[in-house]
Amino acid sequence: MNARSQVVLVAQREVRERLRNKAFRITTLIFCLAAVGAGLAAGLIGSGGADEVTVGTSGPDAARVVDGMQAAGKSYDLKPEQKAFGSAASARAAVDEGDVDLAIVDGPRLLVGVDADARSIALAQAAWRADAQRQAVERGGLRGAEARAVLSPAPLPTTELGDADADAKQGVAYIGALLLYLVIFTYGLTVSSGVVEEKSSRVVEILQAAVPPRRLLLGKVLGLGLVGLLQTAAFLVLGAIAATASGAFDASGIAAGAAAITGLYFMLGYLLYACAYAMAGALCARQEDLQSVTSPLTILLVGGYLLSTGAISSPDGTIATAMSLFPPWAPIVMPGRVIQGAVAWWEVALSVALMLAMTLVVLRLADRIYRGASLQVRGRTSLKAALGGAGR
Known part of the structure; x- marks a missing residue:
């Protein structure tokens, strides 16, 4: 079996073992x-819609004003609803009792409560002025297109700046950034934990009897990276679909590019950190030692995210x-x-280019340490001993 086939075989083993893991399936679900919920929540938070405002009316003039308020309500983020009363006194009582937000009665007069929304008052005043102007134009003898030209002049040409x-x-x-941090951190720990588990159970001795250490390490890193990439893609796609469906934003122009660049930097960041975490795992003989050995890598990742x-x-x-140019933090930023x-x-x-260069350096170092320390099962292995063991 050639080198490529051995790497693929090890990678397939890692993928199968990961997909069969019940905890992994539950976590993915x-x-x-959570991704779908976040997308839907973003739409609900940002789509409160226009505020409703109830307007009491008494008399034909007031009814025309409410029609104008309803036509212009979108500009004020308001949705006026009319409630007609038989007399001005009834409309006044409704405002006092809080049954309506404001009232327009013959006189003319605008009645508002002490807690009336300033937008509602401004909309009512604007609608009243527009109605008065229309009445004045009609009294002056203008009709049809001439009246519309006076009352509704063409708006200024508008050029939208910015994005x-x-x-x-x-x-x-x-x-x-949060997703990349979490996934790279999670799968980096998975690689180091898997290395320690194989080392403590002595399975690594059986595996290395069939596959050289370098190919075993590379297959493990690539297999888990493929699973992580698929998992990340699922989060991104489901979240984008939910956000678009909820109206949070139109993801069609953003999601494809975001998914592509996120996928690229996930693989680059994962390869870098997976090699580093594998190197750390090879130095440990027990899971209890893993936290202290991997803490520098964890601090580097957490600091980058913050x-x-x-x-x-x-x-x-x-x-x-x-x-964004510093390799350990570039995948997140x-x-x-x-x-x-x-x-x-x-x-x-x-x-x-910088990330690939640093990954190659870390991969070569991880290969030496993995070869020198993966078969040493008695306590933690020092970096010097691991490098010395690789030379023998």
Whole structure:
């Protein structure tokens, strides 16, 4: 069996074992439901709709004003509803008792309660002025197109500046950074935990009798990375579908690019950290030792995520640029900057090149340590001993 077949065989084993794991299936289901829930919640929070306002009326003039309020209500984010009364006294009593928000009665007069919304008052006043202007124009003898030209002149030509999807893109960038941090951290620990488990159970001795350590390590990293990529894709797709369906934002123009850049940097970040976590796992003989050995990597990841929030809010800043080029933090920061359109193509190319270069260095180091320490099952192995064992 050639080297490629051995790596593929080990990767297939890791995929099968992961998919058969009940805890993994439950966790995936929970996170998928959470992604759908987050997308739907974003739509519910952002789609409160127009506020309803009840307007009492007494007399034909008041009814015309309410018609004008209903026509212009969208501009004020209000939805006026009319409630007619037989007399001005009845309308006044309804305002006093809180049955209506305000009332327009013959006189003319606007009646409002002490807690009346300023927008409702402004809308009623604007509708009343528009009706008065229309009446004046008609009394002056203008009709049809002439009257409309006076009452409704053509609006000023408007040019929209900026990015209409800026808020949505920033929201996607924050979610993407959190997702990348969680998935890279989770699968990095999975790699190190799997290495320790095989080492403590002596299974690694059987595996290395059939497959060289380097290919065994590479197959493990690639197999778990494939599972992680599929899981991440499921979260992104379900979340984007839910957000679009709920009306939170139109994800059609954002989701494809966000998914592509997130997938790319997940694989780059995962490969880098998986090799580092595998190296840490090889130094441990028990699961109890894993936390202390992997803590520097965890601190590096957590620190990168915490700093990424500021970088995403200011994607053109010096800190954001530096973090997106620094290989250990680039997987968390760079996708958010790309989604927000704050990155030149050469920055992405340089970031990918630096990450690949660092990954190759860490992979070579992980290979030496894995070969030197994976068969040492008595206590924790020092870095010097692992490197020395690889040379023998």
